[in-house]
Amino acid sequence: MKKSLINKPMLAVALLLSSASPLLHAASPEDAVEFRQGVFRAMGWNFGPMGAMIQGRKPFDAEAFAQGAERVAVLANMVAEGFIEGTGRSDGMDTRLKEEYWYQQANFDKLMQRMVANADTLAQAVASGKDREELRPVLAQLAGSCKNCHEEYRGRD
Ligand code: HEC
Incomplete structure (x- = not known):
């Protein structure tokens, strides 16, 4: 396939930048899609109550907030591993990832790294009291860095 030939070097760079796991070679495209969707859902699971606490829709609980921030930082650091070759809609995958991703990986990686950096900053802010x-x-x-990427690269179901 022409597309995968073009994407291979870019993907290799992207995976290096995102410090790919040595386990990655074992993943099928289906597993990778389920992995990234699951990690994103776990991020949302933790992020939702944190937003509600900040907005006053839930009482602020410093311990729960700190746990959420730590978890989101860990999850943010691993989600990029699920973006491997063969995981697009045109590959037949059940994914919300827009096709633009396949020729804009440098931009996507930049958005991903921003989110990782912002998640680390939040975890550190919480840890510093x-x-x-x-x-x-x-x-x-x-939250802005989640939204930026969703606007560009997350489509409808
Ligand atoms: C660099 C891009 C990017 C960033 C940053 C990002 N997301 Fe996503 N997110 C996606 C993509 C793409 C999908 C769809 C994945 C799929 O279907 O394969 C997704 C899916 C999700 C989903 C699952 C929704 C569904 O039903 O498909 C949740 C929840 C989610 N993201 C939450 C978050 C949160 C919370 C953050 C920030 C803390 C975040 N995301 C940051 C790209 C991103």
Whole structure:
């Protein structure tokens, strides 16, 4: 397939940049799609209550917030591993990943790295004992980096 020939070197660079796991070679495209969707859902699972706490829809619980921030940082660091060759809609996968991804991987990786950096910043802010008001803009910045990528690369079901 022509497409995969073009994408191979780019993908290799992308995976290096995202510090690919040595386990990666074992994954089938189906597994990779399920992995990334599962990791994203786990991120959302933790992120939702954190947003609700900051917005006052839920009482602020520093311990729960800290646990959520740590988990999101860990998950953010692994989700890129699920973006491997053969996992597009045109490969027959059940995915919301837009086809633009396949020729804009450098831009996608930049958005991914921003999210990882923002998740690390939030985890550090929490660990350094910042209070709810101080955490508000840090969480907002992370949420913005989720939204930026979804607008560009997440399509409909
Ligand atoms: C670099 C791009 C990118 C970033 C950053 C990103 N996402 Fe996503 N997200 C996606 C893509 C692409 C999908 C669809 C994956 C698929 O279907 O294969 C997705 C799917 C999801 C889903 C699953 C929804 C569904 O039913 O398909 C959730 C929940 C989610 N993301 C939450 C988040 C949260 C929370 C953040 C930030 C903390 C975030 N994402 C950051 C690209 C991104």
